[in-house]
Amino acid sequence: MEKLYIVIPAYNEEENIEQVIRDWHPVVEKIGDQSRLVVIDDGSKDTTYAKMQRLRSKYPYLVPLTKTNSGHGSTILYGYNYALEHQADYVFQTDSDGQTLPSEFWEFWNHRKQYDMVIGHRKGRQDGFSRVVVTKTLKLVCFLCFHVMLTDANTPYRLMEAKALRDVLKQVPENHNLSNVLISVVFAKKNRKVKYLPITFRPRQGGVNSINLKKIFKIGEKAVVDFREINRCLKDTTMRDKEEVEK
Numbered sequence: 001m002e003k004l005y006i007v008i009p010a011y012n013e014e015e016n017i018e019q020v021i022r023d024w025h026p027v028v029e030k031i032g033d034q035s036r037l038v039v040i041d042d043g044s045k046d047t048t049y050a051k052m053q054r055l056r057s058k059y060p061y062l063v064p065l066t067k068t069n070s071g072h073g074s075t076i077l078y079g080y081n082y083a084l085e086h087q088a089d090y091v092f093q094t095d096s097d098g099q100t101l102p103s104e105f106w107e108f109w110n111h112r113k114q115y116d117m118v119i120g121h122r123k124g125r126q127d128g129f130s131r132v133v134v135t136k137t138l139k140l141v142c143f144l145c146f147h148v149m150l151t152d153a154n155t156p157y158r159l160m161e162a163k164a165l166r167d168v169l170k171q172v173p174e175n176h177n178l179s180n181v182l183i184s185v186v187f188a189k190k191n192r193k194v195k196y197l198p199i200t201f202r203p204r205q206g207g208v209n210s211i212n213l214k215k216i217f218k219i220g221e222k223a224v225v226d227f228r229e230i231n232r233c234l235k236d237t238t239m240r241d242k243e244e245v246e247k
Contacts, residue, residue, distance in 0.1 A: 004028055004035040004109075005088035007079030009072055010052075010096035011042040017051050023102045024094070025059045031109075036086070037062050039096065040079050043069030074175035080165060088162050093180070095156040099202045107197060108159045116164035116192040119184065120157030120199035138181065148188040151196045153181045164192055 006028055010017055021039065028035035039062065041049040052064035067078060076093060083091045090112055094100045100120070108118045142150050158180070168186045172179055187194050 001032045001034055002089045003087065004031045004090045004092060005083035005086065006035075006037045007076065007083060007091060007093045008037070008039045008096050009042055009075035009079060010039055010044065010048050011069070011072070011075075012044045012046045012048060013096045014044075014046040014048050014051060016096055016098045017048050018055060020096050020098055021052070021055055021059055021062060023098075025061060027102050027105055028061045033061075035061060036083075036088075038079055038082060039064055040075050040082075041066040042071070042075040043067065070175055071177055073177040073179040077169070077172065077174065077176070077179050080169065084162060084166055084169075090159060091162055091165055092159045093156060100157050101200050101202075104157075104197075104199050105159075108157075111195055111197075112159060112161065114193070115195045116161050117184075117187050117194045118159045119152065119194065119196055120155040120201075121152045121196040122155055122201040123198045142181065142185055146185050146189065148185060150184050150188060153184040154178065155199070156180070157199050168192070 004027075006024055008020065008024070010020075013020070017039070021037065025037050028037045037059070039052055041052060041064070043066070049064065049066045052062070056062050056064055065078075065082070067075070070078075079093070080091055092105070092108070104120075108120075111118045138153055139150060142148060142153055160183075164187070165183075168183055168190065171186045172182045176182060184194075
């Protein structure tokens with residue numbers, strides 16, 4: 001029986017978390033009793049984690065975790081590593097703000113055997129013009145730094161085969177702010193089989209987004225420096241792999 005682990009990071013999501021768990025729990029329930037809905041509280045200052053704990057008795061496949069605040073990217077990595085440590089066959093990630101739809105998951109699941117990663121493409125997104133600009137800018141930065149063209153590098157709606165994810169994570173620095181972006185890049189650089197599918201991307205369903213434009217630009221400035229170093233490491237790894245094959 002295949003094991004699906006859904007990974008959802010959460011920070012100050014007391015207004016959304018119950019509905020998000022209610023929406024996504026039936027997915028893991030349908031896949032099988034070895035699957036889990038893993039929601040990681042990233043050191044929230046509100047009642048997010050307390051609500052997650054109370055819901056555990058109602059939703060048997062829910063795994064509520066908490067940790068010291070370290071940001072969205074490192075929380076995602078925490079969840080991915082948790083899923084891999086518990087022998088997940090597939091890892092799916094989405095966010096806790098209610099912007100994505102569980103009903104669209106099944107088309108992704110139907111493609112799991114043909115691709116190493118199936119990732120959403122946010123067409124007609126409804127979360128504001130500034131976010132669209134950030135996504136397009138990120139696409140350009142990835143092309144300039146890594147020479148790969150990514151349709152939507154940072155989408156929080158991605159299904160990954162566990163063995164492929166384990167291999168790719170070796171190239172992603174611990175606690176990186178843009179971990180999903182780097183994962184998308186490494187999948188592309190390693191010529192992994194990736195499919196993009198259009199998804200609905202609604203406005204945030206409640207609460208306030210903790211990431212503003214000022215924070216985004218600071219993350220972006222650091223990312224350019226990090227991307228250059230990571231690209232150098234990727235080139236070195238590719239060269240070593242090529243030499244090993246030729247021996």
